[in-house]
Amino acid sequence: MSSYWESSTIATLLLQQRGWEHLKALAEAPPIPCFSDFGAGEVISAIGINVRQGLVDALRGEEAADGLGVMLAPWRRTPLIEADIARAARYLRHFALGLRLPDALYIAVAERLNLQLVTADRRQYAAARALGVAAHNPFDEGA
């Protein structure tokens, strides 16, 4: 089953100091993992927050964003479609799951394309499972 990586796992590969090697091994195992521009955009947004906080200047931030493009170049790009938003909105009505719109969008895409959602976010992982969508959290034993 192909996998669909959302931004917490993409950000872990690019930005995390420790523990990313485990995800690298997962990413390089066939089949080629999928991502969406939405996921890449969230990671760039996270880089932007750190630039605005003054951790690095804008030039270093742009280089990191370029690095994201390099990293995802051999991955399979999966566009979002209008129906994903409607499906995500339905998920959001399960208020107890604590989903935010980005959480729900990734779950909607994974369900539409029958992909396994790969997430490092426990809340999103639990919600996906509760909604009957295949999900894997590489940092949860047995997940």
Added chain:
Amino acid sequence: MERHEIPVDDRTQAWLDAIERGDEVVLTRDGQVVAEVKAAMHGPIAAAILAARAKVPDALKVDDAAALIRAMRDEGF
């Protein structure tokens, strides 16, 4: 011939970081180089990950990327 694996830990992480940056890491005895530690040959996805990480300054590296994304979502949406 046996294979000896050295796991990455707090002590060896700096070596790994240096190798990812393209630096040379060598083991020396009495000032003489006795071994070289080089990056393994990887497929395109692994190579792209390593190349991408080399472009990210240390100041942008975080302890928990998932927590960063979670905080962003909870505050922004």
